[in-house]
Amino acid sequence: MKIFITGGRGMVGRNLSALAESTGHSVLIPARDELDLGNSAALTEYIEENSPDVIVHCAGLVGGIQANISAPYDFCHENLLIGLNLVKAARKAGVQKLINLGSSCMYPRKAENPLRESQILTGELEPTNEGYAVAKVAVARLCDYVTQQFGFSYKTLIPCNLYGYWDKFDPNHSHMIPAVIRKIDEAVRSNAEVVDIWGDGTARREFMFAEDLAEFILFALERFDDLEQYTNVGLGKDYSINEFYSAIASVIGYKGRFEHDLSKPSGMAQKLVDVTRQKKLGWMPKSGLVDGINKTYKFYLEEVL
Numbered sequence: 001m002k003i004f005i006t007g008g009r010g011m012v013g014r015n016l017s018a019l020a021e022s023t024g025h026s027v028l029i030p031a032r033d034e035l036d037l038g039n040s041a042a043l044t045e046y047i048e049e050n051s052p053d054v055i056v057h058c059a060g061l062v063g064g065i066q067a068n069i070s071a072p073y074d075f076c077h078e079n080l081l082i083g084l085n086l087v088k089a090a091r092k093a094g095v096q097k098l099i100n101l102g103s104s105c106m107y108p109r110k111a112e113n114p115l116r117e118s119q120i121l122t123g124e125l126e127p128t129n130e131g132y133a134v135a136k137v138a139v140a141r142l143c144d145y146v147t148q149q150f151g152f153s154y155k156t157l158i159p160c161n162l163y164g165y166w167d168k169f170d171p172n173h174s175h176m177i178p179a180v181i182r183k184i185d186e187a188v189r190s191n192a193e194v195v196d197i198w199g200d201g202t203a204r205r206e207f208m209f210a211e212d213l214a215e216f217i218l219f220a221l222e223r224f225d226d227l228e229q230y231t232n233v234g235l236g237k238d239y240s241i242n243e244f245y246s247a248i249a250s251v252i253g254y255k256g257r258f259e260h261d262l263s264k265p266s267g268m269a270q271k272l273v274d275v276t277r278q279k280k281l282g283w284m285p286k287s288g289l290v291d292g293i294n295k296t297y298k299f300y301l302e303e304v305l
């Protein structure tokens, strides 16, 4: 299958393109300087010229809670712009199949957990990442409407939080796991006695190793017609932030104390996704938390430091 992976140089995109190529697919992964998804005409021309069998939309302006708080306009505008451009260009070029990546932050902040796909748009969004979530919901709905009005198959996967190879370790943009790996590694190197935990540590998160999501995406492409319009992708289990810090500290060998910085944002109290539809397809992720942290820390030491 010829797969056009937008955001092919990002964390999910690189995990997906590596796995896709190793399993015999051909992948199109233009970098931003070859193809800016903000340029609608160039995007349409690219898709028409390359005629992919399917598109997987992994591109986006993506960041953790601090990044989202500091730039809500950018997170909303960029993700809306590239999502709208992509759906329009794909439809114009006649690409029948598209997988759009949403995010668990699309769900209402007070929705009952585990979060079911039917709960989208049933309540107010989490303020710390509302701009990003509005864009995610809008593009997902646009995929529904193209499917309804023109008979295409543009479907949305909703992953839980992700981490892994090619993640972002810059604390101004990072999600929690890469940020904490860097923070605790630096504490060990500097013999620091205390590491700050953002918030009171009771918030809960579900983090999937990005290579497992890549595996699910290929699994889903092989049974594309069995996919519903929305499918959560998760582990079916979450941990408290305190538990994440402890697991990362034990992998890295940090023996110092932790202090809770209550001035830092915590975001949603919990966002555990319901994996009933994913399980019905016959797939569950293989990486456990400690295994995933070990692999990510090794990547950090070898490729980032």
Ligand SMILES: NC(=O)C1=CN([C@@H]2O[C@H](COP(=O)(O)OP(=O)(O)OC[C@H]3O[C@@H](n4cnc5c(N)ncnc54)[C@H](OP(=O)(O)O)[C@@H]3O)[C@@H](O)[C@H]2O)C=CC1
Residues within 6 Å of the ligand: 006, 007, 008, 009, 010, 011, 012, 013, 031, 032, 035, 036, 037, 038, 057, 058, 059, 060, 061, 062, 078, 082, 101, 102, 103, 104, 159, 160, 161, 162, 163, 166, 167, 168, 175
């Ligand atoms: N990371 C997570 O925890 C989660 C991510 N997701 C979703 O998964 C998808 C992938 O996320 P992730 O891999 O972490 O994100 P990354 O930030 O690692 O990768 C996103 C990629 O998109 C590219 N991109 C952004 N804007 C443009 C543009 N205008 N033209 C061309 N390329 C562009 C970026 O290029 P450049 O490097 O040049 O900026 C980058 O390579 C996103 O849709 C995200 O919302 C969903 C749930 C959780």
Ligand SMILES: C[C@H]1O[C@H](OP(=O)(O)OP(=O)(O)OC[C@H]2O[C@@H](n3cnc4c(=O)[nH]c(N)nc43)[C@H](O)[C@@H]2O)[C@@H](O)[C@@H](O)C1=O
Residues within 6 Å of the ligand: 062, 063, 064, 065, 066, 068, 103, 104, 105, 128, 129, 132, 160, 161, 162, 174, 175, 176, 177, 179, 180, 183, 197, 198, 199, 203, 205, 241, 264, 265, 266, 267, 268
């Ligand atoms: C993927 C999804 O998730 C994002 O939202 P989020 O889950 O809140 O993002 P996060 O991973 O940055 O934080 C997770 C939790 O962890 C706590 N936390 C503790 N200590 C650190 C810390 O040092 N850094 C960070 N970033 N968080 C920390 C932090 O306070 C929060 O309670 C959206 O922005 C959006 O990107 C989206 O789609």
